[in-house]
Amino acid sequence: MTFRLYDTATREVRDFVPLEAGKAGLYVCGLTVQSEPHVGHVRSGVNFDVLQRWLRHLGYEVTFIRNITDIDDKILIKSSEQGRPWYNLAYAMHRELDRAYDALNVAPPTYEPAATGHVPEMIELITELIIRGHAYPAEDGSGDVYFDVRSWPSYGELTHQGVDDMEPAADADPRGKRDPRDFALWKGQKLGSEPDTAAWPSPWGRGRPGWHIECSAMAGKYLGAAFDIHGGGVDLRFPHHENEQAQSRAAGRPFATYWMHNAWITTAGEKMSKSLGNSLTIPAVLDQYRGIELRYYLVAAHYRSHVEFSFEALDEAAVGFRRMEAFLERAAELLGEIPGGGTLCAEFVEAMDNDLGTPGAVAAIHDVVREGNKLIAGGDSAALRGNAASVRAMLDVLGLDPQDSAWASTGSAGEDDKLKSAVDALVAGLLEERAQAREAKDWARADAIRDQIKQAGIEVTDTPTGPTWTVN
RNA sequence: GGUGGGUUGGCCGAGAGGCGAGGCAACGGACUGCAAAUCCGUGUACACGGGUUCAAAUCCCGUACCCACCUCCA
Known part of the structure; x- marks a missing residue:
């Protein structure tokens, strides 16, 4: 084609x-x-x-x-x-x-x-x-x-x-x-x-x-x-x-x-040049959203379609993108590293060949992500490896590969890492205590510890490979 | 006056004659001690009125509403 x-x-x-x-x-x-x-x-x-x-x-x-x-x-x-x-x-x-x-x-x-x-x-x-x-x-x-x-x-x-x-x-x-x-x-x-x-x-x-x-x-x-x-x-x-x-x-x-x-x-139905306050300048939007999320929002609509901008729609798009991103993160935990150069699925290629049909291309990625999420249950496998590589490659064509160095936060990356390992050390002790409580089926105690950590703004999530935490 | 584009489910957003793109939200189920995530399932959507066709969101005619451009706005 x-x-x-x-x-x-x-x-x-x-x-x-x-x-x-x-x-x-x-x-x-x-x-x-x-x-x-x-x-x-x-x-x-x-x-x-x-x-x-x-x-x-x-x-x-x-x-x-x-x-x-x-x-x-x-x-x-x-x-x-x-x-x-x-x-x-x-x-x-x-x-x-x-x-x-x-x-x-x-x-x-x-x-x-x-x-x-x-x-x-x-x-x-x-x-x-x-x-x-x-x-x-x-x-x-x-x-x-x-x-x-x-x-x-x-x-x-x-x-x-x-x-x-x-x-x-x-x-x-x-x-x-x-x-x-x-x-x-x-x-x-x-x-x-x-x-x-x-x-x-x-x-x-x-x-x-x-x-x-x-x-x-x-x-x-x-x-x-x-x-x-x-x-x-x-x-x-x-x-x-x-x-x-x-x-x-x-x-x-x-x-x-x-x-x-x-x-x-x-x-609000008007050209931005007319209705623009300061809220929609790029620096202002990037105060609230990551660049990759804004890009996903823009790419998810066809380039010849009129888009009525709203922060609600941008919120939704960001959630949809995180689904893809979270899959790649989970896959990376199992596989170590997701190889580049994966194959693009036929639906993706067909959509892109047809006047840059990015909405169809995005839908195709979501389908592959769903398959990948099923494969994750089976642990490390050639199938998962191929699947995750494919997702990465397709996102890359759209400029949305989360692992692209272009998205690496500038400047404070080292600082973030230090902070992360410090929090990790602090949380580790509490999680160990919680693990013991869960072992003893003392659910009240286990939940109390999770609540305590949450009070500090850290969300604990249990996964088959053990608990993980994220800020906020 | 001229030239184009649009109106799709609760929301965003594809498709361009025949099998319900995809996402978000919602509801049910599986999994989980509970959550989260994930998976499975659940929708009588195509502005309105006619027409063509075995078959129309998709083609034709008309109507309504919205938008863009018409000499220095992406």
Whole structure:
């Protein structure tokens, strides 16, 4: 069975056929680093990380480019409000985003280019468009350069819209546009209101990039004129991706073969960007939940499904994930270590091949976990070994292997271990006493000891191999 | 006005013509001194109204409600 994915441009699930056998080029629109990342922002990071992992699992050599937009109107406005340089705000938020990705085990892309580092490539592309008659410098002397929508007959092809059906942008700045739908490739510096540091020299005077041009320029630089998959959030289909495709193709570059778009996460029925307080930023959520639990929550829904975020649903997801995790822990106690490289079960593979069907993949893991739990009763066995290895391997494809070093708590790990062995020594004596009471069938005494330990916040659980304890 | 997406059991969330994905919760049973965990079992779910079909949550027509995008929001 081949890998199939839903292509937004053709609106159908298609077989993935790479331009070059064995290789996959992937470009994903990353974030505009203007504020702290929230749950909605990282969904795209997690979704495309799963895509990357699946492609690698299938044996593709993946080149994954995810950009950072580090200059735009919002960054300039916000930084000015906060009284700090725009580049400081962008850099700080970029680091914040990296931390969020790390906390969710989102693997770094092959490269993460930033818009401000690619002005020459953009100028080159804009120049090409002007030469070919698809772009023009504004006639009002503003220094802007616009893409000429009317000059490109297939404009609107990605989102299946006719130019004449588009609502003319009422609020668009009409400075020197031939058509209100023309969009800016280059924005001339507004002297006085914008800092000098936010302007770069160009053939059309000092200025800064339009939004869309950066992605066309950077995708072209790192992936070539034609590449396999372009991804991003649904909101980017229009205008961003439509414009990227138009300006790239108008410059003679075939651009992406497949377009993938992830759906939204909303809260209280609204886009997070509108309704966001501070409670849903990644650092705030990670105060209450582990990164692996949040990632499981995100992966358990299909990437094209709208998710209504709630802490109740996140709670449930966390419980469901712990079922898998607890199985691996019990198996590890019996087996010593669970080997890597286990086989993926057929249902899992089928689900993943079908447009990254992570919900089905997760269900498949739960089924294998159930089998594994039955095998545990039989102690160490080849069957259990294979089963646990399989669970681990499947979780790993989803970036959810609890034993992945990426999840190791940073910094205080050694401290935790010391504390754990200290508590263990203290509890051991009490458990020994309880064991004797149980031996004598003195249940009242045994339960009293268990209650005493519980008072200290430690839960004792009896297992076939003896009692264990966990904090809280 | 244009272009898309959605409405599934108490909850989350898949599926896309025929056998009840999976998880959480609940209830019963097994196991356990009791718990916990685990396993087994228990559900007349597909917004509404028509239609097509031997068969519809799934296809078609209509209705209602919700959401997204329409030029710098993942």
